[in-house]
Amino acid sequence: MTAPLLTVDHLSFGFRDRPLYEDLSFTLPRGSMTSLIGANGVGKTTLVRLLMGELQPNAGTITFTADMKLGYVPQFRNIDSEFPLTIASFVQLNQLGHGFPWHTKREKVALHQALAQTHLLERRNLAMGRASGGEKQKAYLAQALLTQPNFLILDEATASLDVNTKEELMGLVKELNETLGLTVLFVTHDLGLAKAYTDQYLLLTPGHYEMRATDQMDIATMPDELKSGEEEEAAH
Numbered sequence: 001m002t003a004p005l006l007t008v009d010h011l012s013f014g015f016r017d018r019p020l021y022e023d024l025s026f027t028l029p030r031g032s033m034t035s036l037i038g039a040n041g042v043g044k045t046t047l048v049r050l051l052m053g054e055l056q057p058n059a060g061t062i063t064f065t066a067d068m069k070l071g072y073v074p075q076f077r078n079i080d081s082e083f084p085l086t087i088a089s090f091v092q093l094n095q096l097g098h099g100f101p102w103h104t105k106r107e108k109v110a111l112h113q114a115l116a117q118t119h120l121l122e123r124r125n126l127a128m129g130r131a132s133g134g135e136k137q138k139a140y141l142a143q144a145l146l147t148q149p150n151f152l153i154l155d156e157a158t159a160s161l162d163v164n165t166k167e168e169l170m171g172l173v174k175e176l177n178e179t180l181g182l183t184v185l186f187v188t189h190d191l192g193l194a195k196a197y198t199d200q201y202l203l204l205t206p207g208h209y210e211m212r213a214t215d216q217m218d219i220a221t222m223p224d225e226l227k228s229g230e231e232e233e234a235a236h
């Protein structure tokens with residue numbers, strides 16, 4: 001058994017008038033891909049916020065290995081078609097050293113690597129506003145990869161994409177998982193993607209949770225609101 005990158009032990013959390021989890025325990029083995037699934041409002045985003053240290057548990061612990069380095073990939077939102085920055089500039093937007101646009105050699109190498117890893121090198125000079133939904137989402141992924149994380153949280157990152165583009169993005173994430181050994185937590189409503197691309201799933205339902213290998217996932221017995229496989233915020 002691979003040593004866990006993350007251990008959540010007897011976690012309880014709730015907002016003042018709304019308990020969300022009671023005694024939640026699970027691990028993310030190093031190099032594993034895990035789906036976090038559950039209906040709207042069950043507490044997926046809140047769990048991510050707890051993992052990121054934005055919220056503190058009411059009880060229990062969240063422990064990462066000392067070398068954990070997190071990259072966070074949000075769902076891309078509307079980007080105006082006139083948005084002028086190129087994909088390359090967008091990718092390095094948050095991690096610029098001083099003196100933009102005169103990057104250090106190290107920053108240039110890191111950018112090249114992140115663009116190559118997301119298959120965006122040939123598209124790097126395209127304006128973000130003109131990029132496809134898949135390219136925009138890959139640019140967000142490249143932004144997260146720029147700091148060379150070993151743990152990636154994909155927060156509904158496939159939700160704005162059409163079916164083929166979802167598959168393409170998940171194929172790419174799987175490739176990064178296999179080649180770089182990245183540990184991945186994939187927040188989604190899409191059971192099909194969870195089953196096809198991740199090793200284990202954490203299903204949150206009100207007052208309960210289930211952590212299993214995805215080859216044991218029986219979509220027919222999953223909560224009805226998840227079965228449609230539809231995600232919020234359809235294609236832009």
Ligand SMILES: Nc1ncnc2c1ncn2[C@@H]1O[C@H](COP(=O)(O)OP(=O)(O)OP(=O)(O)O)[C@@H](O)[C@H]1O
Nearest residue numbers: 015016018020038039040041042043044045046047
């Ligand atoms: N800061 C807050 N204060 C009080 N209640 C909150 C706060 N943030 C979220 N909640 C409530 O906690 C519950 C869980 O919210 P959360 O956003 O974690 O759900 P979710 O599973 O991510 O939903 P979705 O799939 O719609 O994104 C919801 O009822 C939400 O209204």
